[in-house]
Amino acid sequence: MASNSSNAQQRLRIIAGHLQKHTGDGNTSVAAQECKAEASRSDPSSVTPVPKRRQEVMKWNGWGYSDSRFLFNKKGQAEFTGKRYRLSGLILPSLKDWFEGTFGANLQHKSLATPTLNLSAVAPPNLSEPFVEDLKAASVSASHDPEDRVFRAHGHCLHEIFALREGRIGRVPDMVVWPSCHSDVEKIVDLACKHNVCLIPFGGGTSVSSALECPHEETRSIVSLDTSQMNRILWIDEKNLTAHVEAGIIGQDLERQLNEHGYCTGHEPDSMEFSSLGGWVATRASGMKKNIYGNIEDLVVHIKMVTPRGVIEKSCLGPRMSTGPDIHHFIMGSEGTLGVVTEVTMKIRPIPEYQKYGSVVFPNFQQGVACLREVARQRCAPASIRLMDNEQFQFGHALKPQVSSMFTSFVDGLKKFYITKFKGFDPHHLCVATLLFEGDRGKVLQHEKQVYDIAAKFGGLAAGEDNGQRGYMLTFVIAYLRDLGMDYYVMGESFETSVPWDRILDLCRNVKERIVRECKERGVQFAPLSTCRVTQTYDAGACVYFYFAFNYRGLSDPVHVYEKVEHAAREEILANGGSLSHHHGVGKLRKEWMKESVSGVGLGVLKSVKDFVDPQNIFGSGNLL
């Protein structure tokens, strides 16, 4: 045992030393030190796209980086600004027509956001002075700057962003603290208990379940515990293929830094640019490539969480244990109600040798679903396989950048002709599956053939790598697109569920239709965009994602309408055998259905855990329970 651990340390030292040499561009550090001091913050190795002062690069009332946004230029063409993405700087010629045609929107009718954050609208902080003093004594970084607080008062639910755009600022945390390591968190939690202060953990701020909203009924001082400075990979164990990582690290940093060592976690939720490891654990996140790497619950080996009762963790790094109910499963999905996840040991994999995108066109959605089902039955799903319905297929097309050559557009036209005329696919019914294969080259090609062969049995036609890649790009830009919509009276949201195979078609049809009907009944003048995709396959079912957006011009209380429609859609999902959430979590948004989802007894079990772990309700976000 002892020799094992000294071996590991030795190995780590060597790895660290080895890695240090390669940090010429200053992006990596693997540190087995106890806790880094505030001073080492400036170390170039910890440069991350998302700084401690988020306001320096992030939007205060929209998604993502300030420099990246969609806009319609003077010629009425859509373009994406900035330099960060593949789409950046490109013109999207068909987006305008799609946008106007789909939503009945008009570029003349603008609904622009309040340009700057009005700091005087932020209520003065309700500070617990003794807590602040003790914190200072413990030398934990903290701030009660209004901007810092506003940035940590919301996730990315439509109502949250909509309010910010209108310059409405509700209850915000009274203070932000930035622990820089596990022991900082212990100190903060201790002090919070001592002074009865409410803590809300904050990771990447990408919640879509109202989980970050300050509860209205909370009278204590609310402190946002921002984990973003706990972002180091503490060690990498190549023998066991695990890495021990601080939970505040965001997805893109984790992946990039591991890549530099030749590894990856393979965990790629759509929000991975901004979401954090701790957030994944706290919400039971799911990654795009879970078919190879698994979801977060399959990836974690060890979790350390600080609770008001103390630290909860397992005693070893065994890959599986039979020691009663798995305590990890109380932590995963606890949504900040029990404590703060500080460190996670997770599985890593060597970077795959080869990656290949692909796509298949199906004559209709039914055939597509049948194909995915067969792929799942044969357990040969690629790293990712997603099926978009017809509306999303058209949406995807609207995002095609301007083609550079006559030839490309000619080829595109030919492809279209082949599929719709020669193969007889109805352009209003066809749908497309996007694929991503990973592994060593030979196997990928073999795997690819297997999947395309299955697809052919369901009338699927291979439709090229480009379409596939564009499909995945869409997931990263969709959130930016929502901001564009909101500039022109269009609001939208996505939500997800998981459902058994045999109910997918019925659930999709019913939920989509319910959305259309509810919009109509609530006075939405133009039929909404109501579309879905199957994003994950499992042995016994799949994850389905819905996008819905509508033109809210003329509605006196659009957010209310939107909330009613989303509520109705969720009821419809539940009535059709879908789950309350596949990976977004419950937060405060979906709390009302928890009891029927997990039974009264189930909820009681969770409550009793909460009562034991956090009797003072220090972690008082009010999520989940």
Place this chain on the structure above:
Amino acid sequence: MEMASRSLYSSRQRMLKKRDDFEDVLEELRRSSDLRYALRCYTPSLYKGLVPCKASMLKTIVLQSDHLQYVIKQVSSESGDSSECVTEEASLILDEMAHRLQLSTVRFFAFMLSKAFKRLFRSVCVNEEGIQRLQQAVQEHPVVLLPSHRSYMDFLMMSYLLYMYDLPLPVIAAGMDFMSMKFIGEMLRMSGAFFIRRSFGGDKLYWAVFSEYVKTMLRNGYAPIEFFLEGTRSRTCKSLTPKTGLLNIVMEPFFKGELFDVNLVPVSISYERILEESLYARELLGVPKPKESTSGLLKARQVLSEDFGSMHVYFGHPVSLRSLAEGKINRCQYNLLPRYIPQKPSTDNHEFLNDAAFRLVRMQEENMVLKPWVLIAMLLVQNPDGLDLSSLTEQTDWLRHLALAFGAFLDWPDHASCSEVISCSLALHRHLLTVSAGHVQLSVTEALGAETTPEEAVFHRAVVVLSCASYRNQILHVFLRPALLAVAMQSANSNRKDDIYSCFSFLRNMFSNEFILCPGDSVQDFEEACYLLMKRGVLQVLEHEIVMSASGHSTLAFLCAALDPFLQGYQVVCRYLCEETNESLTEKEFVPAVRNFALKLILAGRLKCYEALSSDLQKNTLAALLRLKAVRKVKVGDQVTLRVNKIAVNSLEDTLGGTIPTQKPVLARL
């Protein structure tokens, strides 16, 4: 859709609602050629989610369905037969059941029926707005057509009209009895009828084949499904207590999420004169219903030479099943079982189903067009000795206004005087009447020969009375609630509201097999009755009391008289059960025995009410007594015998007769 469900629940609003106008479809037909109609270009609007499928394909889909495969395996393992053998059986059931809808047959029918309808009816009136609504509904969601059932003509007429209006032709659930008419049976099959056995209680396989067949057609949007909620033709022209079996089947695909919604369309078909009029009366008096046979139908040709007046078909507002079920059905209950495994409906579902069925039948009732004759029939039944024409005119006019105030859907000619309308009606129904020297009464039987026995005389009289009563029955639903209140006021021993309500509720309970009274609506019905009579100035409803107004007497007396035949009839049955029965009365013997008992009372001059002879009334009474547990069914050998709790039956009889004040203890004692 929202509208439809709302109106379904607010009867008061409905009364003030303006109904659609009618158009006579025969009018145009008389001007053009029947052949052209039969051969016209038929391009119905279709369901947007239609899965195109030939009638022959349906069989394969049904046989291969998960549900049927599951049941076949189950039946095979229970019976020990091989699953091939059970599949074969299922296939035979399906052959026996399935329709073979084909347009050419429909065209043939269209040609024939155009000829027949023009001969039979002066006009066939349809509300075109209803047709337009249906056209819309058919495209949105699968449609279930629910016509009322008074005549064989009903479903022929339905298909005929849908064809005329370019709507998709329905597939119709028909009773197996038609199948015995070889040629006609096959013709009907080809015009969209599918046949179901009258009883298949425990036959799991039959049920599975049948329900899967119907559901498949519904899910694919193959065609509108048409069936009769009442299950059979109503011989009395009163709506019958709905059967829920088929309704459950067509609702299930929605409950299980297989369909977003289903449009239920109640259709009210009313006849000024019913083709089967005297047949029904005879049947009610125990002359067995003639077996459906092709030759029988040919004999019916003589019918073609008679005048049956006009006919009305009212297509009601489509009722969205989704809206109807909202807040009442938790669809999550289906989440934990694969959907192909049959699941017994939960108590909630059962209640909902029953409630929905009643409400749909109520909608049929409310949209049933009433002709002036039903008012006259009502007065003639109440006055067995007849009325002077002048008095009849005066009373009919009075009754007309009362009926309108109560929301009757009366088709009263616009520009004719009351006496003209009356003489017209009398002429159409002259075979039921004797008119002499300005005196009108129900046909008296002197025409019969001298050798007529007294029994035969009573029988003939009864045929006329029951025929006439069947017209009165058409309007009874309009007066029912106020009439129950009128009787309750008469028998309650105080003016106290709660006393009257408890009498009302007793009567309502007693008669809930006789009339369409939605379960659980007791308070609502009571309030509605109070409201109507108060509006009419008959009553004053105070906080704790209900008082008759000075001018209210005649209306209350009329309303009591309207229910009198039923009160008397039920009492006769009770008296029979108390006085004449012993332990060994079998269920089969019940109707003839009661009939004999009533006949004797009539012959002895102790009973004037001929309606007590009606087997329908007798069966309803028995059903009520069974429900109230005053009579029990006991199986002895292969016979079902009736065990009578004489004390309870006696007490019910007294209460009905109003001799004992109705009090809660009376009910409690049961």
